[in-house]
Amino acid sequence: MKSGLGKEPLRRFRRHDHLALVGETQDRVYRLEEGWACRYTLLPDGRRQITALYLPGDFCEPQWVLSGRAELPIVALTDVIATEIPLGSIRNSGDEGVSELIDALMTNFNRQSDWIVSLGRRSATGRITALFTEIYSRLQHNGRVRQPCTIPLTQQDIADVVGLTPVHVNRVVSEMRRQGLIQFSGKTIIVPRPDEITGQHAGVGLAG
Amino acid sequence: MKSGLGKEPLRRFRRHDHLALVGETQDRVYRLEEGWACRYTLLPDGRRQITALYLPGDFCEPQWVLSGRAELPIVALTDVIATEIPLGSIRNSGDEGVSELIDALMTNFNRQSDWIVSLGRRSATGRITALFTEIYSRLQHNGRVRQPCTIPLTQQDIADVVGLTPVHVNRVVSEMRRQGLIQFSGKTIIVPRPDEITGQHAGVGLAG
DNA sequence: CGGTTTGTTGAGGGCCATCAAGTTGAGTGG
DNA sequence: CCACTCAACTTGATGGCCCTCAACAAACCG
Numbered sequence: 001m002k003s004g005l006g007k008e009p010l011r012r013f014r015r016h017d018h019l020a021l022v023g024e025t026q027d028r029v030y031r032l033e034e035g036w037a038c039r040y041t042l043l044p045d046g047r048r049q050i051t052a053l054y055l056p057g058d059f060c061e062p063q064w065v066l067s068g069r070a071e072l073p074i075v076a077l078t079d080v081i082a083t084e085i086p087l088g089s090i091r092n093s094g095d096e097g098v099s100e101l102i103d104a105l106m107t108n109f110n111r112q113s114d115w116i117v118s119l120g121r122r123s124a125t126g127r128i129t130a131l132f133t134e135i136y137s138r139l140q141h142n143g144r145v146r147q148p149c150t151i152p153l154t155q156q157d158i159a160d161v162v163g164l165t166p167v168h169v170n171r172v173v174s175e176m177r178r179q180g181l182i183q184f185s186g187k188t189i190i191v192p193r194p195d196e197i198t199g200q201h202a203g204v205g206l207a208g
Numbered sequence: 209m210k211s212g213l214g215k216e217p218l219r220r221f222r223r224h225d226h227l228a229l230v231g232e233t234q235d236r237v238y239r240l241e242e243g244w245a246c247r248y249t250l251l252p253d254g255r256r257q258i259t260a261l262y263l264p265g266d267f268c269e270p271q272w273v274l275s276g277r278a279e280l281p282i283v284a285l286t287d288v289i290a291t292e293i294p295l296g297s298i299r300n301s302g303d304e305g306v307s308e309l310i311d312a313l314m315t316n317f318n319r320q321s322d323w324i325v326s327l328g329r330r331s332a333t334g335r336i337t338a339l340f341t342e343i344y345s346r347l348q349h350n351g352r353v354r355q356p357c358t359i360p361l362t363q364q365d366i367a368d369v370v371g372l373t374p375v376h377v378n379r380v381v382s383e384m385r386r387q388g389l390i391q392f393s394g395k396t397i398i399v400p401r402p403d404e405i406t407g408q409h410a411g412v413g414l415a416g
Numbered sequence: 417c418g419g420t421t422t423g424t425t426g427a428g429g430g431c432c433a434t435c436a437a438g439t440t441g442a443g444t445g446g
Numbered sequence: 447c448c449a450c451t452c453a454a455c456t457t458g459a460t461g462g463c464c465c466t467c468a469a470c471a472a473a474c475c476g
Binding site for chain 4: 154155
């Protein structure tokens with residue numbers, strides 16, 4: 001429905017497959033049709049920090065239209081089905097396709113600034129609440145909200161987004177479940193009423 | 209010397225003056241000739257998180273060429289002298305001016321990803337060391353390294369970049385001075401041998 | 417020279433990391 | 447159908463990093 005595209009090939013990735021390796025030249029972008037992915041950095045001691053999350057409906061990664069190069073690896077967090085969109089086809093289709101990607105790029109840019117605020121100034125509960133709120137809002141924007149909002153991330157994945165240990169993430173989400181803010185269905189997290197999970201941590205919560 | 213520019217007006221800002229207010233339309237970018245500035249977010253409780261630092265020689269902010277709008281406020285951290293570059297003049301001068309700004313934009317984008325890693329996974333000492341290293345490297349790239357490298361930021365400013373309290377920043381930098389890694393000249397910090405301050409915290413240090 | 421910003425230092429405590437065991441559940445192959 | 451395996455989740459104990467509160471010193475400024 002977007003960019004006047006339709007015949008591009010679908011690509012499938014299994015969980016833990018890489019959509020891009022570090023330093024790789026990219027002559028395409030993906031649009032995720034199904035599944036989640038992320039950009040990440042690996043530390044020398046093996047810890048991981050996720051620096052961007054890609055949800056169904058998202059472009060991955062818009063900045064390739066400008067740089068043509070993956071600075072960081074992209075990996076599938078679940079099984080993924082993605083449309084492969086050659087950069088040439090976008091540029092040839094006039095400015096509309098490009099400006100759609102530019103919009104996505106600027107959105108990601110501003111989202112990164114927001115995450116810096118979260119990581120710098122929010123408590124564990126605040127960060128996780130902010131993450132769930134952001135996910136819901138983005139899924140809604142992409143027209144992918146099923147009722148209720150389900151989050152197919154492991155607690156380790158969440159920990160690597162919010163800059164905490166999986167152990168502490170577990171304590172926080174367990175407490176949120178105890179308070180009825182979220183539910184578990186097996187191992188996947190469900191946010192039944194996304195508007196109500198923002199307590200003190202709403203605006204940009206405090207650390208104490 | 210860049211962009212074939214030369215007659216653009218110089219603008220002066222005093223410390224704490226704003227170069228841009230939130231939501232403001234921007235039909236120009238600045239290039240900082242003298243002085244430092246930053247982009248920041250203010251939290252409801254008054255705390256501040258700096259999300260980007262602008263050093264002498266930097267463009268501020270390159271993304272305005274794409275969005276034409278300031279999403280966050282920019283404030284001068286010292287007295288500033290900046291060249292005002294109308295966006296129209298850049299676009300008219302062909303693609304060179306634009307692509308120079310696109311490069312700067314992508315650099316800032318990648319730098320934000322790096323900061324997410326620092327804030328998510330590094331200890332206080334690691335973050336501050338990473339900040340000093342980044343500053344030195346950027347000043348060198350901009351051709352602005354005096355010997356030795358001086359940093360005109362208050363400890364409060366540093367705290368707002370690295371997501372810590374000024375009290376703890378003081379303890380960390382005092383310890384670094386005790387170890388001879390940095391020096392103080394009055395209230396400004398001097399890094400005599402930037403290559404040597406990266407101890408355990410070098411690559412992407414550990415939190416313990 | 418009085419007021420304000422900035423830096424400094426101490427005491428105490430809370431948030432979150434670390435270490436260490438389990439428990440649960442999904443997938444696999446016999 | 448049932449061991450087996452492995453990833454993911456859970457829970458407790460302990461401690462350290464960094465925050466908070468507080469007071470004071472030093473430098474800057476009009």
